Amino acid sequence: xxxxxxxxxxxxxxxxxxxxxxxxxxxxxxxxxxxxxxxxxxxxxxxxxxxxxxxxxxxxxxxxxxxxxxxxxxxxxxxxxxxxxxxxxxxxxxxxxxxxxxxxxxxxxxxxxxxxxxxxxxxxxxxxxxxxxxxxxxxxxxxxxxxxxxxxxxxxxxxxxxxxxxxxxxxxxxxxxxxxxxxxxxxxxxxxxxxxxxxxxxxxxxxxxxxxxxxxxxxxxxxxxxxxxxxxxxxxxxxxxxxxxxxxxxxxxxxxxxxxxxxxxxxxxxxxxxxxxxxxxxxxxxxxxxxxxxxxxxxxxxxxxxxxxxxxxxxxxxxxxxxxxxxxxxxxxxxxxxxxxxxxxxxxxxxxxxxxxxxxxxxxxxxxxxxxxxxxxxxxxxxxxxxxxxxxxxxxxxxxxxxxxxxx
Amino acid sequence: xxxxxxxxxxxxxxxxxxxxxxxxxxxxxxxxxxxxxxxxxxxxxxxxxxxxxxxxxxxxxxxxxxxxxxxxxxxxxxxxxxxxxxxxxxxxxxxxxxxxxxxxxxxxxxxxxxxxxxxxxxxxxxxxxxxxxxxxxxxxxxxxxxxxxxxxxx
Numbered sequence: 001x002x003x004x005x006x007x008x009x010x011x012x013x014x015x016x017x018x019x020x021x022x023x024x025x026x027x028x029x030x031x032x033x034x035x036x037x038x039x040x041x042x043x044x045x046x047x048x049x050x051x052x053x054x055x056x057x058x059x060x061x062x063x064x065x066x067x068x069x070x071x072x073x074x075x076x077x078x079x080x081x082x083x084x085x086x087x088x089x090x091x092x093x094x095x096x097x098x099x100x101x102x103x104x105x106x107x108x109x110x111x112x113x114x115x116x117x118x119x120x121x122x123x124x125x126x127x128x129x130x131x132x133x134x135x136x137x138x139x140x141x142x143x144x145x146x147x148x149x150x151x152x153x154x155x156x157x158x159x160x161x162x163x164x165x166x167x168x169x170x171x172x173x174x175x176x177x178x179x180x181x182x183x184x185x186x187x188x189x190x191x192x193x194x195x196x197x198x199x200x201x202x203x204x205x206x207x208x209x210x211x212x213x214x215x216x217x218x219x220x221x222x223x224x225x226x227x228x229x230x231x232x233x234x235x236x237x238x239x240x241x242x243x244x245x246x247x248x249x250x251x252x253x254x255x256x257x258x259x260x261x262x263x264x265x266x267x268x269x270x271x272x273x274x275x276x277x278x279x280x281x282x283x284x285x286x287x288x289x290x291x292x293x294x295x296x297x298x299x300x301x302x303x304x305x306x307x308x309x310x311x312x313x314x315x316x317x318x319x320x321x322x323x324x325x326x327x328x329x330x331x332x333x334x335x336x337x338x339x340x341x342x343x344x345x346x347x348x349x350x351x352x353x354x355x356x357x358x359x360x361x362x363x364x365x366x367x368x369x370x371x372x373x374x375x376x377x378x379x380x381x382x383x384x385x386x387x388x389x390x391x392x393x394x395x396x397x398x399x400x401x402x403x404x405x406x407x408x
Numbered sequence: 409x410x411x412x413x414x415x416x417x418x419x420x421x422x423x424x425x426x427x428x429x430x431x432x433x434x435x436x437x438x439x440x441x442x443x444x445x446x447x448x449x450x451x452x453x454x455x456x457x458x459x460x461x462x463x464x465x466x467x468x469x470x471x472x473x474x475x476x477x478x479x480x481x482x483x484x485x486x487x488x489x490x491x492x493x494x495x496x497x498x499x500x501x502x503x504x505x506x507x508x509x510x511x512x513x514x515x516x517x518x519x520x521x522x523x524x525x526x527x528x529x530x531x532x533x534x535x536x537x538x539x540x541x542x543x544x545x546x547x548x549x550x551x552x553x554x555x556x557x558x559x560x561x562x
Contacts, residue, residue, distance in 0.1 A: 068493040069468040264467075264494050333471045333491050357470035357493050386473070386489065 039085035040182055040240045041247060048260050056150035058086040061262040071265035072272075072359035075229055076400070079188030080261035080269075081250055086149035087183055088156070089222075089237055094173040095141045100166050104159065105135065106288055106307055108298020112137040115211050117224060120296055122147075122155060127287040127309030127316070131155050132278050134226055134235075136211040144211065144222060146183070146235070148278050181222075182243035186250060187233030187269075190258055192405070195234060197253040198246075208232075208404040217242070217249045228266065230273025230402040271365060272358050274327060274397025280337055281325060281353040281367055289316040290369065292325045323350065324375040327397040328366045330355075330383050332390030335366040340384040341392065349374050349381060358399060365399045366392075432461035432555065435526045439542055440551035441502040443484075446526065449542055454503055457530045458490065458521060461555045466492040469521045472514040472531065479507050481534055483541050488531065490521060499531060503541050509533035 036059040045052065050061030061083070063071060074080065092101060098109050107120035117136030121129050131151040136144045147155045156177070163173060186195060192203050198217040206212060211224045219242035227233040238246050251258060267277065276282045282291045287309070289297075294317060301307065305314055328335065335355035343349055355366025366383070374381070377396045382389040438446040444462035448455045463469065471491040481487045481501035488499045510532050514520060521529035546554060 062494070063467070067468050072493075268493060333473055333489065333496070336496060357491070359468075359493060 037086070039083055040243050041083045041085065044244050044247060045083065045260070050260070050262065053263075055263060056086060056148070056152075058149060060086060061260070063262040063264045064260045066259055066261075068262075068264040068268060069359045071259060071261045072268040074257075074259050075188045075261060075265060075269055076231060076360060077189070079186065079190035079194065079231075079233075079254060079258035080229070080265065081247060081258050082185040082187070082261050082266055083182070083247070084185050084235070085182040085240075085243070087146050088149060088152040089144065089146045089178040089181060089183060090156075091138075091176045091178065092143040092145070092173055093141060093176065094171075096166070096171040097141055097143050097173045098137070100163065100171055100173040101135070101143055101145075102301075103166070103307055104162060105133070106293075106297045106301060106313065107135060108300050109135060109137060109143065111298055111300060114139050116209050117144075117211055117226065118209060118296065119293070121282075121288040121291075121293060122158065123288070123307060123309040123313065124284065125308050126285075127289075127312030128284045129278070129282045129286055129288060129291065130158055130284065132276060132282060132293075134224065136224060138211060138213070150279055178237065180240060181237045182240045184236045184238060184243065184247060184250070185227055185229075185233065186236060186258070187227045187229040187231045188258065189232065189403070190254055191231070191233040194250060194254045194258055195236075198249055206405075208406050217246050219246065221246075225405060228273075228275060229269035230275070230398055230400060230404075231269075232403050232405040265359075267354075268356060268359055271354060271356060271367070272360055272398065272400040273402055274367065274399060276325070276367075277354055286369075287313055287316055287321065289313055290321040290323050290325065320372055322372055323369045324372055325353070325367060326370050326375050326377075327395045327399060328352070328355070328364075328368065328381070328383065328392045329395050330364045330366060330390055330392035332364070332383075332388070333385050334364045335368075335383045335385060335390075335392070339366075339368075341368060341370060342382045342384060342389065343374070344380075344382070346382075346389075352383065360400050365395075367397065370394070432459065432464045434460065434548040434552050436548045438526065439502065439545035439547065440554075441484075441500060441545055442554060443500045443502075445500055445502045447502040447542070447545065449503075449536070449539070452536050452539065453508060454505070454534050454536055454542075455530050456502060456532050456534060457525055458499060459551070460525045462497070463522045463525045463529070466490060466495065466497060467522075468493050469518045472511075472518045472521060474510045474512070474514065475507055475532065477507050477510060481505060481507060481532075483538075483544070490518075501532075501534070502545055503534060503536055503538075505534040505537045507532050508535050 045061045049065040052059045053062045105120045120135045122131045133145050133147045201214045222237035224235045334357045335352045339352040341350045350370040352366045352368035358365045379394040381392045383392040444459045473489040475487045483504045486498040487501050
């Protein structure tokens, strides 16, 4: 599957609107819904009006009673609470954990200060992205990372295979998959003041990318100041038996301003923030350099290499990649994944990988890949949608300024 | 929800039946296709739009792709598309004929389809080529049941 892309998901829902072969569709839905995994917040979502849809093998809320437009705007104005427990958190432990992980990712993990993290990419031998992941160095012998739900099985297979080989050579590393925990994302300007009500730790001293293990609402949580919306905010890994209480407490402390928000608005928010959705904007055959994540290849890694696909990736850094991920504004209908991008003469330049109508900017935004040379901001292109060409222009990302909490 | 409020306020004026369990509204004098478009027949011409149920499922509509006046439409075939924040959906014509008018207002105000699916949010007008086709469509009661069944099956 394509990583559980949200756009595919949206299409599958609305295609049913024009579906005439109703019986087969009904059968298929019944068969798959029984197999879907539920987070511990499932009943809580349903009770709050969550429209549950299949996503990467899980039944997740695509939206609640608020429209996707309103939810997106409210996140930036007040705040959003997302259940992202479908994502897979895992810990690597052992004195060689860092040396092991650095064979699989592009980031300088050894160089991270304890209690800080970064976005990184798991690569294959060809330099392609197996998944993107947020990696935190808890201590020198404990790494915590979160990978995508849709990539869980292949990521774990990949890590496990390399771990066996590493351990066979005497390396000290083991793992724990945090299936006993749930993950909540609290995002937006009210995230910090609301969360502060539920913990004694001073959140004003915790900056973007930092990680603490602390008591929140009476439970020991892993707290990362990060997110997927472009706003300030946190991801809170909470023991699953405390997840519903924590969700209730966060909503209550916000006095109704922080709203439960589903995957639909989450997709609009991450797109506005210019962030990749794995399975749409990044795939096995795309390198992190092509995806615009050159910054995530640590300086030391550029000189030393030593990760899967380093030869391809380091060469692309030196020579420049053949294709690049860029942003677009466009007229006409919102571009979606796989819309073709052409020049004035109709020659192919690339393809849109995700796009939509920006609730904040009130116009179409998209990202996609273009041949190097046509990738500069301001370049005019045509985007082909249902056989018609519409005006597009290459634009810098993020589309909406990010508001990460950084030391001034 | 803003829409629900609208539906209950205007239901008496439009003679829309609003079922008690909060299902989307239907208008009594229209005919419905199973792909969730409505048609209002007036002599040899017909007005076409998408139903309240369809707009409710799609969410905020941000773009309506309109066909050209003069183009032919065929029962069950796509003539345009609606784009919401969430997704794209084809619009199928419930009847065959020739397009005699399109709702140009939708180019600047696509949200009319959400706010007024049976009135200001109409999409095209068609000169019918086969008035008999209308008998293939559902009436309001049948369409309401159809929507309930479809919603409860997923």
